Amino acid sequence: MNSDRNKNRTLTSARKNKNDEFYTCLRDIENELKHYKPHFKGKVVYCNCDDPRVSNFFEYFAENFEVLGLKKLIASCYKNDDIDLFSNHDKEKAVYLVYEGDKNKNKIVDDEEIEVLPMKGDGDFRSDECIAILKEADIICTNPPFSLFREYVTHLMKYKKDFLIIGNQNAITYKDIFPLIQGNKLWLGVNNGAKEYVISEEFAKEFPNKVHRTDDGKSYTKMGNTCWFTNLDIKKRHEKLESYLYKEYNDADYPKYDNYDAINVNKTKEIPVNYGGAMGVPISFLDKYNPDEFEIVNANDIRVNDRVPQKPHGLIKDTDGTINGKPTYVRIVIKRR
Numbered sequence: 566m567n568s569d570r571n572k573n574r575t576l577t578s579a580r581k582n583k584n585d586e587f588y589t590c591l592r593d594i595e596n597e598l599k600h601y602k603p604h605f606k607g608k609v610v611y612c613n614c615d616d617p618r619v620s621n622f623f624e625y626f627a628e629n630f631e632v633l634g635l636k637k638l639i640a641s642c643y644k645n646d647d648i649d650l651f652s653n654h655d656k657e658k659a660v661y662l663v664y665e666g667d668k669n670k671n672k673i674v675d676d677e678e679i680e681v682l683p684m685k686g687d688g689d690f691r692s693d694e695c696i697a698i699l700k701e702a703d704i705i706c707t708n709p710p711f712s713l714f715r716e717y718v719t720h721l722m723k724y725k726k727d728f729l730i731i732g733n734q735n736a737i738t739y740k741d742i743f744p745l746i747q748g749n750k751l752w753l754g755v756n757n758g759a760k761e762y763v764i765s766e767e768f769a770k771e772f773p774n775k776v777h778r779t780d781d782g783k784s785y786t787k788m789g790n791t792c793w794f795t796n797l798d799i800k801k802r803h804e805k806l807e808s809y810l811y812k813e814y815n816d817a818d819y820p821k822y823d824n825y826d827a828i829n830v831n832k833t834k835e836i837p838v839n840y841g842g843a844m845g846v847p848i849s850f851l852d853k854y855n856p857d858e859f860e861i862v863n864a865n866d867i868r869v870n871d872r873v874p875q876k877p878h879g880l881i882k883d884t885d886g887t888i889n890g891k892p893t894y895v896r897i898v899i900k901r902r
C-alpha cells in the first residue's frame with residue numbers, strides 16, 4: 566500500500582519534472598572539461614544538483630581529482646538520502662558528499678575516502694545549507710534542472726561564482742539570460758548541440774517515446790539542442806570567425822528588417838565580409854562568437870521608430886522581426902568591432 570503510494574508520487578514528480586530528470590553521460594563531461602583544465606588547479610568544485618553515485622560529474626571530478634589538482638569536491642543530492650539512487654524527490658532530507666583526494670595513494674576513489682554527511686533540509690540549491698557550501702566553492706559544475714535554469718543562473722551570478730553548466734539552447738533567448746550573454750558575463754562552452762542523456766527506468770517506462778536507445782542496462786534519451794554555459798575563459802572564444810567568412814554583402818541576399826535597422830543573415834558562415842552595420846544572425850552564432858571581433862547589440866536600440874515595442878529580451882523575435890511582412894526566426898543582433 567505504502568509502496569504504491571510512493572510509486573505514484575514518483576511518477577507524478579517524473580511527469581511534472583520530465584525535462585529535469587536526464588543525466589549527463591561521462592564522455593560528454595570528459596569532452597568538455599578537457600578544455601578547462603587550468604581553471605581547476607587548487608579549486609573547490611561543487612556539483613549542487615547531483616546524486617553522487619548516479620552523477621557522472623561527481624565521478625569525473627573524483628577520478629580526475631589529482632590530474633586537475635583540485636582542493637576539494639562536494640556534491641549534494643536533492644530530496645535524496647540514498648546516494649546510490651536517482652532522486653525520486655520523495656525524501657524530505659538530503660545528504661552531501663565530500664572528497665578530498667586519494668589519501669591512501671592507491672589511485673582508486675575508495676568509498677572510505679568519500680565522506681557522506683547529512684543535511685537538515687532537502688538539498689535544494691537555494692537552501693541556506695547549499696548556499697553555505699556554494700560560498701565555500703570556487704567553481705560550480707553540473708547539469709541543473711532545466712525548469713529552474715533562469716533561477717539557477719541568477720543564483721550563481723548573485724554569489725559571483727565561476728561555473729560550467731548544461732542548459733537548453735533556448736535559454737539563450739530568456740530575458741534574464743540574454744543580457745548576461747550580451748554583457749560577456751556568460752558564454753557558450755565548446756561542445757554544443759545534440760547529446761544523449763541517461764534516464765531512469767521509471768522515466769523510460771513512463772515515457773517510452775523518449776527512449777532513444779538502451780545499452781548496458783541503461784536507457785538513453787537524445788536532446789538536440791543542449792549547450793554548455795560558462796563564465797570560464799576558453800580558447801574557442803578567441804578563435805577568429807572572420808577568417809572563415811567569404812560572402813560579400815548585396816541587397817538581395819541580405820534584406821533589412823521592417824522594424825529594425827539591421828540586415829538579416831540566415832547562416833553564421835554567411836555573415837558578409839564587408840558590412841559594418843547591424844546584422845541579425847541565428848542564435849547558433851554564439852557557438853562561434855569571439856567578443857574581440859563582434860559586439861552583441863540590443864535590438865531595442867535599433868528600432869526604426871518609437872512605435873516598435875521595446876522587448877524585454879532585446880532580441881529580434883516575434884512579429885517585429887519581419888522582412889516585407891514575413892516573420893523570420895529569432896535573431897541576435899551583432900556588429901563588427
Ligand SMILES: C[S@@+](CC[C@H](N)C(=O)[O-])C[C@H]1O[C@@H](n2cnc3c(N)ncnc32)[C@H](O)[C@@H]1O
Pocket residue numbers: 584585586587588589613614615616619620621622642643652688689690691707708709710711713
Ligand atoms: C537534469 S538532472 C541532472 C543530474 C546531474 N546533474 C547530471 O548531470 O547527471 C537535474 C537534477 O537536479 C535535481 N534537482 C531538481 N530540483 C532541484 C533543486 N531545487 N535543487 C537541487 N537539485 C535539484 C534533480 O533531482 C536532478 O537530479
